[in-house]
Amino acid sequence: MSDQGKVAPARRRGLADEVADSIREAIFSGAYGPGAQLREVELSGALDVSRGPVREALLKLEREGLVRSAWHRGATVTTLSPDDVAELDSLRGVLEQLAVREVVARASDEDIAAVEKVVDAMDRAADAHEMVRCDIAFHDAVYAAARHRRLEEAWQAIRCQVHLFLLTRIGRSTDGYLSHIPAEHRELATALRARDAEAALALFAAHRRDAFTVLTGTTDEN
Amino acid sequence: MSDQGKVAPARRRGLADEVADSIREAIFSGAYGPGAQLREVELSGALDVSRGPVREALLKLEREGLVRSAWHRGATVTTLSPDDVAELDSLRGVLEQLAVREVVARASDEDIAAVEKVVDAMDRAADAHEMVRCDIAFHDAVYAAARHRRLEEAWQAIRCQVHLFLLTRIGRSTDGYLSHIPAEHRELATALRARDAEAALALFAAHRRDAFTVLTGTTDEN
DNA sequence: CCTTGTCGCAATGTTAACCATCTCCCCGGC
DNA sequence: GCCGGGGAGATGGTTAACATTGCGACAAGG
Numbered sequence: 001m002s003d004q005g006k007v008a009p010a011r012r013r014g015l016a017d018e019v020a021d022s023i024r025e026a027i028f029s030g031a032y033g034p035g036a037q038l039r040e041v042e043l044s045g046a047l048d049v050s051r052g053p054v055r056e057a058l059l060k061l062e063r064e065g066l067v068r069s070a071w072h073r074g075a076t077v078t079t080l081s082p083d084d085v086a087e088l089d090s091l092r093g094v095l096e097q098l099a100v101r102e103v104v105a106r107a108s109d110e111d112i113a114a115v116e117k118v119v120d121a122m123d124r125a126a127d128a129h130e131m132v133r134c135d136i137a138f139h140d141a142v143y144a145a146a147r148h149r150r151l152e153e154a155w156q157a158i159r160c161q162v163h164l165f166l167l168t169r170i171g172r173s174t175d176g177y178l179s180h181i182p183a184e185h186r187e188l189a190t191a192l193r194a195r196d197a198e199a200a201l202a203l204f205a206a207h208r209r210d211a212f213t214v215l216t217g218t219t220d221e222n
Numbered sequence: 223m224s225d226q227g228k229v230a231p232a233r234r235r236g237l238a239d240e241v242a243d244s245i246r247e248a249i250f251s252g253a254y255g256p257g258a259q260l261r262e263v264e265l266s267g268a269l270d271v272s273r274g275p276v277r278e279a280l281l282k283l284e285r286e287g288l289v290r291s292a293w294h295r296g297a298t299v300t301t302l303s304p305d306d307v308a309e310l311d312s313l314r315g316v317l318e319q320l321a322v323r324e325v326v327a328r329a330s331d332e333d334i335a336a337v338e339k340v341v342d343a344m345d346r347a348a349d350a351h352e353m354v355r356c357d358i359a360f361h362d363a364v365y366a367a368a369r370h371r372r373l374e375e376a377w378q379a380i381r382c383q384v385h386l387f388l389l390t391r392i393g394r395s396t397d398g399y400l401s402h403i404p405a406e407h408r409e410l411a412t413a414l415r416a417r418d419a420e421a422a423l424a425l426f427a428a429h430r431r432d433a434f435t436v437l438t439g440t441t442d443e444n
Numbered sequence: 445c446c447t448t449g450t451c452g453c454a455a456t457g458t459t460a461a462c463c464a465t466c467t468c469c470c471c472g473g474c
Numbered sequence: 475g476c477c478g479g480g481g482a483g484a485t486g487g488t489t490a491a492c493a494t495t496g497c498g499a500c501a502a503g504g
Contacts, residue, residue, distance in 0.1 A: 041485090091376065274487060275486090458492080
């Protein structure tokens with residue numbers, strides 16, 4: 001009974017946000033592969049909006065790291081190099097470290113229940129794509145439980161790139177992903193529920209290392 | 223011998239970036255106090271550009287946390303609450319932790335020399351405002367030395383807010399700031415030069431705690 | 445007196461057309 | 475084969491409008 005009075009934020013969003021959502025989804029669905037050009041006129045025509053909102057949407061996607069743009073050269077879908085993956089891994093590391101500390105110290109039981117709810121959804125996930133979505137949703141829930149606006153923004157800045165990272169991972173090999181990952185996250189949630197910071201930190205670190213080695217360890221050619 | 227060939231990045235910037243710089247400077251100079259409204263038409267008139275670049279600039283400033291905007295309600299200069307200060311402090315903590323680790327592990331001697339150069343500039347700083355600018359520049363140099371694109375972006379996302387934070391601090395009390403801070407940073411640079419991760423981490427933590435306690439009053443535990 | 449509903453203003457959101465500038469690429473000359 | 479000029483196409487930026495929305499003022503009603 002903490003905050004039921006908030007009937008609804010109910011704030012409407014701008015057209016640019018919806019355009020950004022459309023483009024983001026198009027990228028994740030594979031319509032625009034890594035390195036593809038995102039032309040303003042083409043997008044504005046396809047989405048039936050003017051170039052203004054499209055420009056804003058591309059700016060937002062650039063902030064999310066999904067897109068990279070250069071002066072007078074337009075926007076292209078980000079390609080993740082091995083160095084990029086290492087950067088994401090290390091930055092994720094410290095961000096999650098803070099998140100876990102905050103969750104253990106200050107999260108409400110409802111927040112942790114929300115995290116466990118995502119784990120439940122994981123058990124029901126059918127294919128790898130759905131599992132990736134749940135994986136991201138799990139971390140979303142953890143950051144939300146930390147109740148730390150700027151930390152969540154920092155996560156948002158790499159969230160889509162991590163999504164891309166996971167998509168690449170399941171493209172490489174889905175062995176063990178569908179079966180091991182739910183149990184791994186269940187342990188994570190349990191440690192958070194028990195407010196056991198040390199155990200949670202160790203589990204999160206192992207979780208990240210798993211994904212990292214799968215992607216960089218086996219075949220490193222490229 | 224590493225990268226002297228880079229005569230200059232020399233890439234041109236958009237109008238929006240310059241507009242953002244103007245507005246940012248106006249905010250730091252006090253022309254727009256916390257909570258002030260930033261009207262598009264007013265800014266576009268004052269800077270003699272159209273509304274397009276102004277909108278982009280405001281978006282960029284929002285990404286930097288200097289400005290907050292809501293649907294159909296325009297942009298207002300950010301006001302830092304005590305909770306915000308705590309958030310900045312904790313996030314800065316983990317970010318700097320990663321930065322120090324990366325610097326100790328991978329920074330070149332030139333990078334560290336750049337950090338020390340900023341410390342030299344600190345000794346010559348006359349007033350508190352100049353010192354704040356050097357303080358920020360010091361951290362900029364450290365993050366640059368880490369050679370970690372995403373970490374630097376995460377720092378950029380809170381950099382201006384930390385700047386605001388320090389400005390508030392010197393407004394509260396300049397006692398000891400001008401005298402102690404240069405020495406403190408000299409120690410920091412020395413630890414980095416010696417590649418002593420443990421010492422550097424401890425010094426950075428102490429540095430942050432100093433600023434934090436000055437601003438939040440006497441005692442605070444978190 | 446406080447509340448509630450309406451109205452109008454001002455600022456933002458969005459569109460369209462237009463011009464300037466830049467990048468890329470092809471093509472011809474050397 | 476290499477280099478430079480020019481055209482095509484895209485982005486950057488401007489302007490002028492129109493649509494939408496938040497908010498305060500003001501008046502009517504309990």
